[in-house]
Amino acid sequence: MELLAADLHIHSVLSPCGELSMSPRAIVARAVEVGIQVVALTDHNSARNAPALAAAAQAAGLCALFGLEVRSAEEVDVLTLFDTPADALAYGDWVHAALPSVPCDPALFGDQVVVDGEDEILGFEPHLxxxxxxxxxxxxxxxxxxxxxxxxxxxxxxxxxxVLSQLGFMPDDLPVDGVELSRFGDEDRLRAEHPALGGLPVVRFSDAHRPGEIGYQQTQFEVAAAGVTEFRAALEGRGGRRAVPVRRALA
Amino acid sequence: MTVAELGAALGLTPCTPVSDREVTGAIVSDLLSDVLANGAPDYVWITIQTHRNVAAVASAQGLAAVILTAGRAPNEDLVSLAETESVTVFTSLQPTYTVAGLLYGLGVR
Structure with missing residues (x-):
């Protein structure tokens, strides 16, 4: 077993709200600098920068997961994390098929940039x-x-x-592995106000939109290796594995 | 009816400079995706959402004004983007239903 510091909610330049400095290569560099051992990209409704993260992480010897932050019809944000870029891209195709064809005006919402692992621009995602x-x-x-x-x-x-702002309650039958708290969130208060959370574990990640935010919230996983199966076991507390959410002061 | 006339008639509190744009209709929604799909130029949008993307969506759809209801205050970045994009933002202490009813009564249909 090893203790892995993970930040699995990070936006790249593909997210309109992500800073242009947030290339996958820059994200990996910053993660290494602040002691994060596992990163994931979770751009809004797209995994198109997953291959760039894979290349950048491999070059730096960093573990990575590949995700999307999907916005459901109810406008609830969901983190979906995969072991491989191919799995994330395939799910991204399913998401894209349900994305309205509304164009992104970069002046209003920000640029949606697809890059490679060397920071070269490959294109722009046209849909908001x-x-x-x-x-x-x-x-x-x-x-x-x-x-x-x-x-x-x-x-x-x-x-x-x-989920709580959009639905007002926690559905008891959602197939999820846990809930994420922002830096404003308090776990005891959350559980007191929403007993329907039951035994669902809590995680903390940065939701970084700029490099300085990476890793200031993280979850430390005591696992045999990085990956979806191991992290799920840690969240469920199975096989001696565990997950500990950590909140630090924002630099 | 112009945005300025509408604001005065409903007793709304402006958070940005008030325009004289002519209002052609209105939409009530707290889902930004709904406004992106169904908003139209020179509409007024009545909502309880208060974050920056309210201004971005309003501008993208060419809306004339946004009314934030139920005493909710806009985030600072909503106000600054709305000013840049010349979208008038008002607040009201009244709930969405009441504001929409009054607006309808004023002839905005």
């Missing part, structure tokens, strides 16, 4: 990625799970785009 896809929350979660993803409800304490 922060739009909601035309699939309900339960389908978003179930389809990701069916394809082998670790599924986490994002920033559940936030007043917008969280």
């Amino acid at each position: 990625l922060i739009n909601a896809i035309e699939q309900p929350l339960d389908a978003v979660c179930a389809e990701a799970r069916r394809r082998g993803a670790l599924v986490l409800l994002a920033h559940v304490d936030r007043p917008a785009n969280s």
